[in-house]
Amino acid sequence: MSDTESSESGAHEHHEHHHDVEGPGYATPQAAIEEAERETVAYVPSLYVGTDVDAPDFLSVVDVNPDSDTYTEVIDRVEMPNKGDELHHFGWNACSSSCHVEGLERRHLVVPGQRSSRLHIIDTKDRENPEIVKVIEPEEVYEYDLSAPHTVHCIPDGEILISMLGNEDGDLPGGFLELNDDFEIEGRWDPPGEIEMNYDFWYQPRHNVMVSSEWAAPKTYYPGFDLEDVEAGKYGHKLHFWDWERGQLQQTVDLGEEGMIPLEVRFLHSPEAAHGYVGAALSSNIFHFYEREKEWFAEKVIDIEPREHEDWDMPVPGLITDLLVSMDDRYLFFSNWLHGDVRMYDVSDPSNPRLADQLWAGGLYGPRHPTGEDDRPVVAGPQMLQLSIDGERLYWTTSLFSTWDNQFYPEEGEKGSVMLKADVNPRKGTMTLDEDFLVDFGEMPNGPARAHEIRWPDGDCTSDVWQ
Amino acid sequence: MTERDGTAAERDGDGDRHRVELRWRGGGTETVRAAAAESVLEAAERADIGLPFGCRTGACATCTGRLLSGKIEHEREPRALKTDSLADGYVLLCIARPKTDCRIEVGTDVHSDLVTNPWK
Numbered sequence: 001m002s003d004t005e006s007s008e009s010g011a012h013e014h015h016e017h018h019h020d021v022e023g024p025g026y027a028t029p030q031a032a033i034e035e036a037e038r039e040t041v042a043y044v045p046s047l048y049v050g051t052d053v054d055a056p057d058f059l060s061v062v063d064v065n066p067d068s069d070t071y072t073e074v075i076d077r078v079e080m081p082n083k084g085d086e087l088h089h090f091g092w093n094a095c096s097s098s099c100h101v102e103g104l105e106r107r108h109l110v111v112p113g114q115r116s117s118r119l120h121i122i123d124t125k126d127r128e129n130p131e132i133v134k135v136i137e138p139e140e141v142y143e144y145d146l147s148a149p150h151t152v153h154c155i156p157d158g159e160i161l162i163s164m165l166g167n168e169d170g171d172l173p174g175g176f177l178e179l180n181d182d183f184e185i186e187g188r189w190d191p192p193g194e195i196e197m198n199y200d201f202w203y204q205p206r207h208n209v210m211v212s213s214e215w216a217a218p219k220t221y222y223p224g225f226d227l228e229d230v231e232a233g234k235y236g237h238k239l240h241f242w243d244w245e246r247g248q249l250q251q252t253v254d255l256g257e258e259g260m261i262p263l264e265v266r267f268l269h270s271p272e273a274a275h276g277y278v279g280a281a282l283s284s285n286i287f288h289f290y291e292r293e294k295e296w297f298a299e300k301v302i303d304i305e306p307r308e309h310e311d312w313d314m315p316v317p318g319l320i321t322d323l324l325v326s327m328d329d330r331y332l333f334f335s336n337w338l339h340g341d342v343r344m345y346d347v348s349d350p351s352n353p354r355l356a357d358q359l360w361a362g363g364l365y366g367p368r369h370p371t372g373e374d375d376r377p378v379v380a381g382p383q384m385l386q387l388s389i390d391g392e393r394l395y396w397t398t399s400l401f402s403t404w405d406n407q408f409y410p411e412e413g414e415k416g417s418v419m420l421k422a423d424v425n426p427r428k429g430t431m432t433l434d435e436d437f438l439v440d441f442g443e444m445p446n447g448p449a450r451a452h453e454i455r456w457p458d459g460d461c462t463s464d465v466w467q
Numbered sequence: 468m469t470e471r472d473g474t475a476a477e478r479d480g481d482g483d484r485h486r487v488e489l490r491w492r493g494g495g496t497e498t499v500r501a502a503a504a505e506s507v508l509e510a511a512e513r514a515d516i517g518l519p520f521g522c523r524t525g526a527c528a529t530c531t532g533r534l535l536s537g538k539i540e541h542e543r544e545p546r547a548l549k550t551d552s553l554a555d556g557y558v559l560l561c562i563a564r565p566k567t568d569c570r571i572e573v574g575t576d577v578h579s580d581l582v583t584n585p586w587k
Contacts, residue, residue, distance in 0.1 A: 049529060052575050054517025084520045084529065115521030115529060138523075147526070170526025170546055219546040222527035224582030312586045403528075406575075407584050413575070 024106040025096030025459060028466060029269040029327050032096065032459060036389040039456040040065035041127055044419065045087035046077070046441055046449040049115060050402025051413045053447035056080040057087040059111060060451065061128055062419065062439050064395070072439050076129050078122060085113025085120075086402060089453050091152030093160055093181070097205065097465040101158045106459065108133070110160055110179065112149030114401075115222065117141045119149060119162070121183045127457045134183050142168040144188050146177055148218040151200045156467045161189055163198050166218035174198030174217075176247075190242075194249040197236040200264050203244050205467045206271045207291060210242040213262040213278055224403040230282065235261050239278060239289060241296045253298045258283050264322050264462075265289075268329040268350065271466040275350040277301075279320035279334055286320065286334065288351050301353050302345065304336060309364055316364060321400055322384050324461050326391040330426065331356065335382035337400055338408065340366030342382045342422065344394075344431050356429035361420055362398060371420070371435045376442060378418055380409035386454035387424070387461045394422045394431060397441075399450035416441040416448030485565040489516065490535070491574045506542065507532070507560040507571065518560060519575050525562040531578040532560045537569030552581055 026032035042064050047057040061076035080087070093108040094101070109130070111120040119141065121134040141147065146164035155161050160179040167173060173196045176189035197214035204210075214236020215221055220229050229235060237259045241251040255262055260282035267276040274291035278298070286302035306315035318336030325332055325347070332345045332353055340363015345353035360366035363381030370378060380398040387394050399405050399417045406413055419439035422431040442448040455463060483503035487510060490496045501510035508530055511518045521529035528547035534556045545559045557580070558571065 049521055050519065050575060050578070052519075083517075084523070086521055086529075115527045117522070147522070147524075166526070168524075170522065170524065218522075219526045222521070222529070223531075223547050223578070224528075225585070226582050227585040309586075312584075314586045316586050403578070403582070406579055407582055410579070 023099040023101040023104050024094040025099040025464060027099060029329070032389050032464065033327050033391070036458050038390070039388055039393075039458070040068070041075075041457060042386070042395065043109065043124070043130075043455045043457075044397065045090060045111065045452045046444070047085070047087050047402065047452070048446065048449060049084060049086040050406055051447070053449075054083070055446040056083045057085045057113070058449075059087065059109070059122060059130065060441070061130065072437055074439065074441070074444065077444070078130055078132060080113070080120060081132065081135060082116065082118065084116050085118055086115040087111060087452065088114035088401070089151050090455065091160070091463055092154050092455070092459075093183075094158065095154045095459060095464045097156045097467045098154055098158050100467070104158050104181070106457070108183070109455070110152045110162070110183070112152065112162065114148055114150065117147045117149060124457060136183070136185065140185060141177065144177060144185065145192065146175055146188070148174070149177070150198070153201065153203065153463070153465065155203070156205060159186065163201050163212065165198050165215060170218040170222070172196045172217045190247050195240050197238075199236065199262070202265050202267045202276065203465060204267045204271065204274070205244060205465070207274050208244045209274075209291070210244045211265050211267070211276060211289065212240045212242065213265045214238050215261065215263065221401070222403065224407045230260065235282065237262065237280070239265070239298055251296050253289070253296060255280060255287055255298055258285050258300050259287060259298070262287070266323060266325050266462065268325055269327055269461075269464065269466065270329055273329065277323055277325065277332055279323045281319050281321055282317060284318040284320050284336070286323065286332070286353070288353075290350065299351065301351065304339070307339060307365065324385050324387055326387055326426065327389050327461050328391060328426070331391065331429070333385055333387065333394060335385055335396060337363065337381040337383050339363050340381040342385070342394070342396065342431065344424070344429065346429055357431045359422060359431050359433050361433060370433055371438045375438055376415065376418070376440055378420070379411040379415050380405060380417070382420070384453045386456070389456070389458070389460065391426045392424050394424050395454055396420055397451040397454060399452055402450060405450060412450065414448060416444065417451035419451055419454070485537070486568040487565050488570040489518070489573045490570060492572065492576045493574070501565045503564070505564065507539070507563045507565065518573055519578070520561050523561045525559045528559065528578060528581060530560040531581060532558050532563070533572040533577050533580070534558050535570040535572055538566040539563040539569060540566050557581065
């Protein structure tokens with residue numbers, strides 16, 4: 001990996017970070033790569049909202065240990081106490097950014113309901129049999145004039161920050177809700193009204209910056225996607241850069257027409273890096289954002305061309321719905337949910353990504369039976385991604401959001417999601433679909449379920465930040 | 468206020484409790500009685516009938532139904548419905564209170580009427 005050491009991002013120029021106390025996580029991204037054990041279980045929010053299955057959503061514990069008798073099976077399901085949540089994104093109470101906080105453990109998952117605004121706290125002390133230990137009801141969240149919780153990040157002092165996409169009524173503006181280390185609502189992190197739309201966020205403490213992106217008002221995206229709403233300006237196209245310590249908005253970068261619906265934002269993992277990426281779902285472009293002389297810039301670096309499809313009247317965008325950066329900051333992976341491909345780019349030079357490899361599974365153009373003709377069909381495209389800490393195994397699920405799934409891939413509600421995996425060779429820059437790996441969420445006791453984000457107990461490439 | 472043509476009995480109702488007939492597109496009907504302060508969703512839940520729902524505040528449209536006859540009142544603005552969908556009789560069952568006896572089309576299929584695939 002010597003080529004990344006000389007990269008502009010300074011991915012491996014770790015500052016020696018001396019810790020007087022022991023906390024959760026790893027001292028550096030490189031330490032994570034070297035010290036983390038292979039993932040054996042994955043946590044995956046699984047849901048019934050938007051189907052005729054009359055049951056609560058649940059958190060799946062998926063066995064990803066190839067030496068286990070129950071490999072690729074859902075070995076435990078943590079049912080939510082209520083129906084109607086739409087579990088979506090979730091996060092840990094602690095990560096490597098709080099590695100200096102003595103006594104803190106990476107043990108509790110904060111699992112929000114996107115539609116219900118309910119926040120579930122799940123204890124994973126027994127990692128194969130986690131249990132709900134606390135529920136924050138929607139009414140408590142509404143008191144802060146916020147709703148629709150999305151991204152959950154632990155923050156360096158042991159507290160937890162959650163991006164909230166709407167106000168109490170599902171309108172704009174959204175904002176950020178802070179929980180303390182006892183999982184009580186501490187209050188709003190941001191002064192209300194700094195931003196209108198909200199979605200994902202990521203912070204980089206050494207640069208005193210947090211970046212946030214934009215989806216739309218909950219009432220706009222909840223019912224499904226409508227091009228008229230795009231034309232009416234109801235969908236986002238901006239990135240917001242915040243003063244991380246003060247919680248104040250410092251700069252907004254408008255990505256324009258080519259940056260419609262910027263969803264996931266990822267900084268490089270090196271705490272020294274002032275580079276990151278965002279995927280604009282609708283316009284299907286990847287933007288590289290970076291700081292130069294205290295100012296933030298964003299440039300389009302990857303453009304996915306729309307494609308004709310015989311059953312569709314208009315050229316279909318790729319719809320980039322998720323992206324992530326490998327722990328060594330060398331590769332960028334992203335998914336084209338409508339086209340049906342996963343791409344791997346070498347980002348050793350962050351402003352000039354180079355396509356390394358691409359694979360197809362499901363979607364509109366990929367094979368319907370990518371893991372074998374006898375296996376169940378993949379009825380949607382690659383969506384939420386997660387990479388092993390060592391960068392050698394890329395996993396993904398296929399559900400985006402219940403109403404959007406029903407619009408673009410109506411079969412997914414009947415057959416459920418799958419989770420697939422590719423073996424990655426970081427030395428050669430290649431991906432190979434693992435045809436022996438398929439987790440079938442169509443085979444759940446209450447009926448077929450959708451599956452969304454993926455997390456490992458020991459941290460992963462989309463939740464760990466270094467201070 | 469959303470109103471559909473109905474029978475005399477449906478218009479009159481039964482005091483402040485109204486009969487609500489729930490009809491699924493795939494077949495099957497159930498009838499529940501809704502008290503004055505009760506939404507259709509609450510009345511169905513009390514009768515152990517599962518209807519789709521999400522936010523319970525009229526923002527998300529997961530619980531969309533279509534009023535076939537009778538009269539309902541949304542207890543607050545049905546934010547997730549566009550004006551033309553409201554005019555077409557779509558209602559949000561989490562905040563819809565029957566004002567007369569009603570017949571309502573329910574189930575997840577109804578919601579898919581609201582938005583179509585824009586590329587098809």
